[in-house]
Amino acid sequence: MRNRARILRIAREQLAAGDTSLQLNAIARLAGVGVGTVYRHFPNRHALVEALSAERFRELIAEARAAVAAEDPLAGLHRLLRFALDRMLDDPDFAAVLESAADVRSQTSDMRAELDQAVTGLLDRARLAGAIRDGVDAEDVRRLLCGVQHAVRSGGGARRDLYLGILLEGLRPPR
Template sequence: MTPGAERETTLRADAARNRARVLQVAREQLAAGDDSLMLNTIARLAGVGVGTVYRHFPNRHALLEALLAERFQQFVDEAQVAAADEDARAGLHRLLRFALEHALNDAGFAAVLGSASDADARTSAMKAELDRAVAELLDRARDAGVVRHDVEADDIRRLLCGVEHAIRSGDDDARHARLYLDVLLEGLRPPPR
């Protein structure tokens, strides 16, 4: 029984259920475009008392962090796999498409991805892990001459958030998503001459 995992494990069955419900409702609220995350409302929707929400998440931010930690780690794992692709350019492509999908599905995810400073050290750690994977991929891509020299992992993250933003602003159908991502990918090539 890992000590870290234990915290989750020893949670009483009903407490765990409530915690999950709250996270679930919060996620739905965000997905529905309501980023106010009112703890009272969430409590009502989750069918628990306000106090229960506050017990699990002392403030709005803690809730957001929890929401993100879940998704982000999951994503970082996938990202690392994608980053190992033999073909660096293809790997980058896959990685970005990957991240974009996540960002489009989860507004909170995009928010973290694109913020300069993190409130929680765990978030920063995960972001660093992600940047490390991207940096490796970029290095290989640069060596292969398929990516311009003046962009770094950090820039990739920010540009991706920009694309996500562009897609969200207006009809965010698949065609636009594909087009905007493609523009980014083409723009990342070393400029002619």
């Protein structure tokens, strides 16, 4: 367990220093452990990224639960989407974990299921209030938000709020 913690600490330090490559061989060397030790804990870069993203995932789940408890479900959804988008823009690796179709770690799958459960509750409340169209589920919202994140990253940084507004408008029932 100490080796795993050391590997994660070194990976965080590398990211903080601007090295986003997260090369497992280099991390092993910097952590003072064998390459096999790193690969035993993290079979590939994505597994390491998932482990590094766990804290952000927990924050997002907490925010989703708060959004479910909000008096106005549409306002809660808007706040949640803004929070998630900001985290994704701040941390491209976290965005990659949210976008990923398959998780390496069971903990990530469990957190994704927890997030989806909260978002589903929020969408159900918003639908009951007539604010969200039928047929949209938590996975749809996550994928759409990933698309907004990509659009903002590819040159629309100043248009973040516009793109988020378009997403929210698209989630509303047809007129």
